[in-house]
Amino acid sequence: MSTPRHWCRLEVFADYHQFYVWDPETSGRRAPEDWSDQDVANRAKVASGVVVICPVRNMEVPVELSIWETEPQVIYNQWQHVVEAPLVTTGRIEIDESTGEPKAGFTVEPGDYTVRALYRGLDKLSEDELEGEDFYEIQIWRAQCSGLRIIRRWD
Numbered sequence: 001m002s003t004p005r006h007w008c009r010l011e012v013f014a015d016y017h018q019f020y021v022w023d024p025e026t027s028g029r030r031a032p033e034d035w036s037d038q039d040v041a042n043r044a045k046v047a048s049g050v051v052v053i054c055p056v057r058n059m060e061v062p063v064e065l066s067i068w069e070t071e072p073q074v075i076y077n078q079w080q081h082v083v084e085a086p087l088v089t090t091g092r093i094e095i096d097e098s099t100g101e102p103k104a105g106f107t108v109e110p111g112d113y114t115v116r117a118l119y120r121g122l123d124k125l126s127e128d129e130l131e132g133e134d135f136y137e138i139q140i141w142r143a144q145c146s147g148l149r150i151i152r153r154w155d
Helices: 037-042
Strands: 004-014 018-020 042-047 049-053 060-068 081-087 091-096 104-106 111-118 135-144 149-150
Touching: 004 091, 004 104, 018 060, 037 042, 042 081, 049 081, 049 111, 060 091, 060 104, 081 091
Parallel strands: 060 135
Antiparallel strands: 004 060, 018 049, 018 091, 042 049, 081 111, 081 149, 091 104, 111 135
């Protein structure tokens, strides 16, 4: 089994129920603002140089990020919601809060990448939705991806 080139575990403030995986140059550090009901249901949105991840809580959430040479294996039935999305980068990938500072940044080979976001514990929130057991794993590898794909949907 291979190991990731980069790995980190973060607490990310998901203000407005979102955080970003982006190339700061390609995205211009700007996230999409034109949201549809379908985007919200997908729990993710893609725009030039950015993949927006949408946690269920509008609070700090645990995020694990890994960057791989090739597609990592995953057991989908361990996750409630899974999406894959394209990310084109000039050589920098960052995890950024929607109203905060970058939480982590990595230098990578420029090119096309696939971002897989895995969500679990979505149904384990407190009544006020401020506390929970939700968890988000982001896997990134060098491969072209044609667009946002919902692999497993949680409603």
